[in-house]
Amino acid sequence: MTYSYVSHLECPVCDTTYDANKIQQLCTCGSPLLVRYDLERVRNEVKRSAIRERNPDLWRYHELLPVQHEDHVITLGEGMTPLLSMPKLGERYGLTHLYMKDESLIPTGSFKARGAAVGISKAKELGVQQFAMPTNGNAGAAWALYAARAGIKATIVMPQDAPSITRTEVSLSGAELFLVNGLISDAGKMVAEKVKHDQIYDASTLKEPYRIEGKKTMGLEIAEQLGWAMPDVILYPTGGGVGLIGIYKALQELKEIGWLAGKLPRLVAVQAEGCAPIVKAWEEKKERSEFWEQSTTVAFGINVPKALGDFLVLRALYETDGMAIAISDQELLEEQQHIAEYEGAFVCPEGAATFAAAKRLTEQGWIGRDESVVVLNTGAGIKYPDTVKIEVPLLEIGESII
Template sequence: MFFTHLECSKTGKTYDKDALHNLSEAGAPLLACYDTDKARKMFTPQSLLGRRKDMWRYREMLPLRTDAPAVCLGEGGTPLRETPRFKSAFGLNKVFIKDESVNPTGSFKARGLSAAVNAALERGVNAFAIPTAGNAGGALASYAALAEKPAHIFMPKDTPEAFKQECISAGAQVTLVDGLISDCGKMVAERKQKKGWFDVSTLKEPYRLEGKKTMGYELFEQLGGSLPDVILYPTGGGTGLIGMWKAFDEMQRLGWIGSERPAMISVQAEGCAPVVRAWQQGEEQARYWEGAHTCASGLRVPAAVGDFLMLRAIRESDGKAIAVSDEAMMYYSNEMARLTGIFPAPEGGAVLAALMQLRDEKTVGADDRIVLFNTGSGYKYLEAFKAFT
């Protein structure tokens, strides 16, 4: 194993990898660091041939002490779909959809929560808590159930029904909150010490990011040992975007790629776009978004602890941050279903709506290799589809 230590993303201060951590003393996310000099000798693209298909195939760059995770549902290894009908529909010839909806629990959140729960189990955690927009709660409920540990899940009371039910069915304790995910986060923070819960909020523990970064490694493998020109990613807390950016950095240090990077496009909803506003205004951090509303519940995140890391990745990659309306994201969710057979989450429709903006303003051309992330399944958002049909 090549995992060496944790590092504060603001100050660079190092932390012991074997202890249990939330944020650093500076209140910033901790990042897992690996000995890539040592790993590069044996962890090569060729070494992956014949390995298991899920995300644990990248075990050298994952934080577990053992070869096999204690709880696993086969997360990761999702398909990168071609979109032949986008050629005539949109004039774009090389668009791929990374279809995260086929993950266990129906979203890319399975990657992060699987990594976080397994790492926490190795460090003796007995109970978990999470504030959630929906998908992360469902994923935690499932992995905690497998591990026979309690999960305390705080979600806004207007979260679509399927999210609530999957947590309840898996035996989690669900608290419905009259507020947003940020209010849920406060409730977890107020209770966790007294109750002995480990808080697995987005980026407030180091390992969800490690699970999510495997999407970057998969893209490299699925594109024949190269990266796309452009990645469009629906951004709430930002773990996927920051995680892939971290993966590309690791891949460069491992000697798999050079300094080239895809343009990272962060997509948010017009009703909750703190990262877009900060990017437009040249700010390094995002201000709290008042009155957040959107039917893409995963994008209803008015403040993110990793905002500065997202903004850094967007700028360093020469990318952009784009907001789309709920009408556009639902229209393009249906278009994605019609043209590709994938029934996406509204967050997946949002990236297709954003792609139309990029095409119209000629930021992308017909032959650019573009990857859209459909981060979840439409099945959990029937209320949103019905409201817009």
């Protein structure tokens, strides 16, 4: 039985192809590489009904993942997160079919675990023994922990302002950790220098081709969970944008192998007003974004002033008749509270931004009230204790609460 139908790597800019059995980073032209599969063989040899009986993790789609031998899979049980109906919040927004894909139920409490699971597994298969990467926190935590399980050595550099729990995760894993008094772009420069000097694997976003494949599984799961159908709209909090690129890739692949039919959902990139390079580029109908100066937002995971894959994100928006929208910190924090009050979900700030966008786009009529809408909550609110301010009465023993 063929475990993976991976065929090769391909540059989406200059079409150069690369061997997927060797370590590859960027294309010589500077673009990220995409993983290609023998989709015709998948169409002929794999039945989607076979998926149903497999374990509820992302490896159930192993034919469409790049790891060639099951023995190389490094898993902490990631994937098949819930697709939850949000009826009360939907009613508040004026939406009949509102769903949350809830990535808080995943190792490390963030969707970054998907990219790390597939990225680390493939790195192990390729013989990688050491890597370095910059991170806004959650990706570094996930990669460090999966690396520990795989026995791979990791160096992680993150901004001082990244969620502090992610420091603890990296540190506990035994990885080498540095904080920088700057942004992820500053951390990125340090990592670039290190990987060049030490000749080690560069696991920076999109500089290795496999984390997209992990993130792609969000799209595969949404399709399966909707009974192999697509929603009308998917909203995604967009920093580096890998998840959006991955979801788009997943749905295209599913169409090509015949497991899905019809129009692709309109993809919406949700950013913060304090860091909205994709929104600006989309409004100006550009192919690429520009570096966003002095970016700032409480939704730290989407504080990415310039994404390497910006052109792939924008391409996905244009080709699906999607759009990009920016949300203020105040709006997303208010929405975070409403989501908990109405539906009992404590989402991360990035996820809350996505809900706020769904609300606003429905009010504006861009989303129709009977359309089916999936919002991505990319992580657990419990990783961000400081974004919520509360006051609680303190009682002494024996006091009454009547």
